[in-house]
Amino acid sequence: xxxxxxxxxxxxHALCWALAGSPLLTKLWCAPGNPGIxxxxxxxxxxxxxxxxxxxxxxxxxxxxxxxxxxxxxxxxLADACAAAGIRCxxxxxxxxxxxxxxxxxxxxxxxxxVPGAHWRRFDEPAAAKAYIRAQGAPIVVKADGLAAxxxxxxxxxxxxxxxxxxxxxxxxxxxxxxxTVLIEECLLGEEISxxxxxxxxxxxxxxxxxxxxxxxxxxxxxxxxxMGAYSPPPAFTDALRDEVMATIVQxxxxxxxxxxxxxxxxxxxxxxxxxSGPKLIEFNVRFGDPECQVxxxxxxxxxxxxxxxxxxxxxxxxDLRWENDPxxxxxxxxxxxxxxxxxxxxxxxxxxxxxxxGAQVFHAGTALRADGALVADGGRVLGIAxxxxxxxxxxxxxxAAVDAVDWPGGFCRRxxxxxxxxx
Ligand code: AMP
Ligand code: GLY
Numbered sequence: 001x002x003x004x005x006x007x008x009x010x011x012x013h014a015l016c017w018a019l020a021g022s023p024l025l026t027k028l029w030c031a032p033g034n035p036g037i038x039x040x041x042x043x044x045x046x047x048x049x050x051x052x053x054x055x056x057x058x059x060x061x062x063x064x065x066x067x068x069x070x071x072x073x074x075x076x077x078l079a080d081a082c083a084a085a086g087i088r089c090x091x092x093x094x095x096x097x098x099x100x101x102x103x104x105x106x107x108x109x110x111x112x113x114x115v116p117g118a119h120w121r122r123f124d125e126p127a128a129a130k131a132y133i134r135a136q137g138a139p140i141v142v143k144a145d146g147l148a149a150x151x152x153x154x155x156x157x158x159x160x161x162x163x164x165x166x167x168x169x170x171x172x173x174x175x176x177x178x179x180x181t182v183l184i185e186e187c188l189l190g191e192e193i194s195x196x197x198x199x200x201x202x203x204x205x206x207x208x209x210x211x212x213x214x215x216x217x218x219x220x221x222x223x224x225x226x227x228m229g230a231y232s233p234p235p236a237f238t239d240a241l242r243d244e245v246m247a248t249i250v251q252x253x254x255x256x257x258x259x260x261x262x263x264x265x266x267x268x269x270x271x272x273x274x275x276x277s278g279p280k281l282i283e284f285n286v287r288f289g290d291p292e293c294q295v296x297x298x299x300x301x302x303x304x305x306x307x308x309x310x311x312x313x314x315x316x317x318x319x320d321l322r323w324e325n326d327p328x329x330x331x332x333x334x335x336x337x338x339x340x341x342x343x344x345x346x347x348x349x350x351x352x353x354x355x356x357x358x359g360a361q362v363f364h365a366g367t368a369l370r371a372d373g374a375l376v377a378d379g380g381r382v383l384g385i386a387x388x389x390x391x392x393x394x395x396x397x398x399x400x401a402a403v404d405a406v407d408w409p410g411g412f413c414r415r416x417x418x419x420x421x422x423x424x
Contacts, residue, residue, distance in 0.1 A: 001305060004058055005030040005041065006048050006078065007069025010332070010365035010384040011290035014297040015067060015304070016041045017363070022305035031057065035375060036364025048073050055081050063087060067308060068266070071287050075101045075147070079265075088312040092286050095262040099253075100286040103183050104145050109260075110281055113252035117281040118186040126170040129182055133162045139187040144169045146178030151224065151339075155187060188273040188280055191236050191420060194292045195270045197250045198307060201263035203316040204250045205307075208299060208323055209237040210292040211420065216339055218416045225339045226381055229417030231329040231392060232295040236274055236420070245272060245279050253284070265311060291330045294363050294384045298328035329395040329418055330386040331403050333411045335366070338380035342366075346410025348375045348382070353405040359395070360387040360402035377410055385413075392421055 001024045005016050013036045019028055020040040031054060033043030046053045049072050058066055066082050068074050068091030075097045082089035091097075098105045104122050111117075118141070123129035133140055142165040144152030152175050156162035162184075169179035196207040210232035216222040249270055257264045269285035269292075288296065297304070301322040310319045335342035348367065355362050363386060366379020385402045389395035396418050403413055 001025055001064045001309075002027045002062060003029070003065045003067060003305065004044075004054070004061070004063045005067045005069060006054060006073050008032045008034045008037065008048065009069065009290055010363045010381065011288050011293040012069040013037045013363040013365070013384075014294040015069060015288070017361070018297040018300060018304040019067070022303050024303065024305045029061070029063070034364045035367050035369050036362065049076055051076050051078055051081050054078065055085055058082070058087050059085055065090065065305075065309065065312065067091070068287065071097060071100050071147070071285065074286055088309070090308040090312055091266040092264050093262065096257055096264045097286045099257070099264065099284045101147055102145055103143050103283065104181060106284050107183065109253060109256050113256035115249050115252055115281050116278060118188050120183050120185045122181060122183055124181050126166050129166045129170065129184060130163045132184055133159055133166065136184070138162060141185040141187050142166055142169065143183040143185065144175045144179040145181035145183060146175070148175035148178045151175065152178055153224070188275050188282065190273045190275040192282070193234055193237050193272045193274060194230070194289045195237070195242070195245055195272055196288065196292070196296065197246065197268045197270070198311045198316060198321070199254055199264050199266060199268050200311045200314045200316040201265050202254065202258060202314065204246065204254050204268070205316045205319055205321060206242055206246055207267070207321060208232055208296055209234055209242065210289065210295050212289060212292055213414060213417055218414050223339050225334070227289065227291050227332065228334070228414045229329070229331045230289070230292045230295050231327060231395065231418045231421065232292070232299055233327060234421060241274065241279055245270065249279070249281055291332055291384050294330040294386050295328040298361060298386050298388050299324045299326070324388065326388045326390060327392040327395045328386060328388045329392065329399045330363070330384045331399050331413050331417050332365070332381050333383040333385060333403065333406065333408065333413045334381050335377040335379065336410055336412060342377070342380040343410055344376070344378055346377045346408065348377060348406065348408040348411070350405050350407035351375070354385060354402040357387065357398055357402040357405060359389055359398040360385065362402070377408070382411060392418055396422065
């Protein structure tokens, strides 16, 4: 199997790392990849959103499978272009990727499928949105409808904060066209879980759950980020809850997408809130989470490539996925300034020492090689330092021992990843 992974972050490093171990693999490329990915795959200098050039490459190299890491190439039609060229693509068509591209679409599909979620209303006009907020009261959630790099959601503690969010999103257009429409949602309370299911259009196979840490600071304070660390499995997400989520959220959504003529193939990422009245849907993503993917790949015992092929070929019925019982944790190291403007170009040392910590694995996210060969920071989230252990505490200790072996004065991390599961 000749495989091309699209993307260049920590998630794609984890995917390449897992694919590299597959007995089915004969050649692995990653576009554009990064210096860590280059240790397990051949990096190709093509942007993850340049669909025509990705297709040219896949055809010229007789690629058997294209694996989409991020959502952007999918919403731009990577899977559709691959299908037209007769190349398998792991990831949904542009139509099915609307489950991530438009929050209003997601809520409509979820309602049609009877999926439990927050009460919501959609507004195309700021005055009406603000009037509704005043009528509902706080806390309340304001969301830009379109893709806003994970920054389009404001969980407002007061009515004034919510009205301000509407003004910024709809009037000042801080997220551009993504803010033409807003959703105002009921604020769900509970523990947040990222759950992943492989889908082949009709069959959904549960993968595993993880818990992300979206706020930048210890104790879950400060602005939202793409995710500062994750662990799997989260003890709050029992097998009974998993079965309930498959039956009430994942399978009904898959059925509804098929009914609409846009079957979903790929990995469905359900962002869930475990509320006092059961698990509720916050949002769908049409890809693996980053950094959740890193801990999933650390725990996956089955052949990832075989699983992705089965999803592409409509062959997930009877497919068996096996997982390590041992927990895994990933701690994200980010460049100073993140999630604002990160400082680029600071030198990173000590990754060999970090990788020598028993159970540890270093994933590159935003790194680059300087002309003199030194490894430097080249993004917001720069490294994902992961580890497994017999217990979550062991995984945490190993991950932070590896973090402490990294010599990077220009970076920072949260020190409390896993706190919900480790408290008490
Ligand atoms: P999203 O981009 O939809 O994942 O939202 C970003 C974050 O906002 C989520 O991870 C939740 O922490 C929070 N959030 C979104 N919707 C709600 C809601 N209805 N109630 C409470 N928190 C929410
Ligand atoms: N870590 C959350 C996400 O990938 O959307």
